[in-house]
Amino acid sequence: MNFFERMKQGLAQARDDLTTKLLQTFMQHKFVSEELYEELEEALITSDISAELVFDLLSDLKELAIKNRVTDVMKLYDLLQDRMAELIPDSSPLRLAEGSISVILIVGVNGVGKTTLVGKLSANLKQQGKKVMLVAADTFRAAAAEQLSIWAERTGSLIVRHKAGGDPAAVIFDAIHSARAKDIDVLLIDTAGRLHNKKNLMNELAKIRRVLAREIPGAPHETLLVIDATTGQSGLIQAEAFHQATSLSGLVLTKMDGTAKGGIIFNISKEYGLPVKFLGIGEKSSDLIPFDKEEFIKALFSSQ
Numbered sequence: 624m625n626f627f628e629r630m631k632q633g634l635a636q637a638r639d640d641l642t643t644k645l646l647q648t649f650m651q652h653k654f655v656s657e658e659l660y661e662e663l664e665e666a667l668i669t670s671d672i673s674a675e676l677v678f679d680l681l682s683d684l685k686e687l688a689i690k691n692r693v694t695d696v697m698k699l700y701d702l703l704q705d706r707m708a709e710l711i712p713d714s715s716p717l718r719l720a721e722g723s724i725s726v727i728l729i730v731g732v733n734g735v736g737k738t739t740l741v742g743k744l745s746a747n748l749k750q751q752g753k754k755v756m757l758v759a760a761d762t763f764r765a766a767a768a769e770q771l772s773i774w775a776e777r778t779g780s781l782i783v784r785h786k787a788g789g790d791p792a793a794v795i796f797d798a799i800h801s802a803r804a805k806d807i808d809v810l811l812i813d814t815a816g817r818l819h820n821k822k823n824l825m826n827e828l829a830k831i832r833r834v835l836a837r838e839i840p841g842a843p844h845e846t847l848l849v850i851d852a853t854t855g856q857s858g859l860i861q862a863e864a865f866h867q868a869t870s871l872s873g874l875v876l877t878k879m880d881g882t883a884k885g886g887i888i889f890n891i892s893k894e895y896g897l898p899v900k901f902l903g904i905g906e907k908s909s910d911l912i913p914f915d916k917e918e919f920i921k922a923l924f925s926s927q
């Protein structure tokens with residue numbers, strides 16, 4: 624299956640939701656009218672795009688349509704597609720260091736799919752011939768390191784873990800030294816997702832970053848915020864806390880295979896100007912697709 628097919632299949636739910644709603648709206652009209660705009664507004668808002676963003680988007684669209692004298696509804700559909708594409712920052716591949724160990728730090732609240740992402744990424748990087756080490760810096764729950772060990776075994780990666788309750792920064796420190804000795808290419812760091820207190824979160828992430836930057840100049844090379852796409856607008860609130868707590872380089876939207884509404888991606892990426900790096904479309908190691916903006920828009924807007 625090619626990338627476009629995978630993307631479309633993975634997005635089946637989101638496509639059902641947003642694509643069907645949009646197409647139905649457009650099909651019911653022959654000409655561009657105020658009524659069409661109103662129906663569009665509803666279709667977009669109920670697909671998890673925030674009302675504010677929808678208003679901006681539609682007022683831009685109206686202006687463009689008037690300027691270009693667009694009366695044909697399918698022309699307006701194309702214009703909408705272009706405008707929505709502009710909301711998403713351009714895709715960029717995972718950034719790896721050259722000539723040193725690459726460090727990828729995974730953050731996000733509990734249950735969004737961080738540990739699963741580390742597992743999937745390790746499988747993906749192994750396939751590219753990289754030597755990967757998993758770092759169990761979620762020391763909060765014993766089960767977290769256990770879960771990561773299963774992924775390490777499954778993907779043939781090394782793992783560094785301490786006993787539960789330890790200091791995440793200490794696990795990372797050990798991992799870096801072990802990685803040097805073992806000639807590792809990429810360190811994938813799984814972190815705890817508890818968010819009971821923003822100050823704690825900030826302190827913990829700041830400490831992790833201090834250790835990383837001191838040991839490996841330029842690390843972390845990516846700090847990816849994982850968001851469960853099925854959580855809708857609350858995904859944005861979670862993103863906000865992590866955005867404030869640490870500097871992020873990209874987003875990963877998981878569970879796009881679930882009841883995800885496609886709209887959330889526009890909101891989150893627009894809000895932070897952060898590129899989406901991957902979409903999670905299932906629980907298996909192969910259920911991760913590198914995000915490609917053009918393909919995503921095409922998958923969302925094509926009728927077949």
Ligand SMILES: Nc1nc2c(ncn2[C@@H]2O[C@H](COP(=O)(O)OP(=O)(O)O)[C@@H](O)[C@H]2O)c(=O)[nH]1
Nearest residue numbers: 733734735736737738739877878903904905906
């Ligand atoms: N359907 C689906 N389930 C996922 C995806 N990513 C993770 N999960 C599931 O979500 C649950 C929580 O994932 P986990 O990695 O433990 O989340 P963490 O607490 O952030 O580390 C697990 O049951 C995963 O199998 C995805 O892309 N699609």
Ligand SMILES: [Mg+2]
Nearest residue numbers: 737738761767
């Ligand atoms: Mg976890």
